[in-house]
C-alpha cells in the first residue's frame with residue numbers, strides 16, 4: 233500500500249522564500265512563477281513533512297488522503 237497526500241500552499245501567507253521546494257526530496261513542490269512554490273504532482277509526496285516543518289510562514293499543509301494499492 234502506498235500512502236497518498238494532499239499538498240496545499242496558502243499563498244496568502246507564503247513569502248516565496250523557496251525553502252519548501254529546496255527541501256522537497258521528491259520534487260512534489262517546485263519553483264514556480266516569481267519564485268513562488270508550485271505543487272506539480274501530489275502523488276509523488278512521501279509525507280516527509282520537511283516542507284511543513286521548515287516553512288517559516290506555516291503556509292504548507294500536507295494531509296494524508298487515502299491508501300491505494302501499489303498495483304492498482
Ligand code: SF4
Nearest residue numbers: 246247249250252287
Ligand atoms: S517555505 Fe513557505 S513561505 Fe517559503 S516558499 Fe514555501 S510555502 Fe512559501
Ligand code: SF4
Nearest residue numbers: 256277278280281283
Ligand atoms: S511532505 Fe516531503 S515529499 Fe511531500 S511535499 Fe513536503 S517536502 Fe515534499
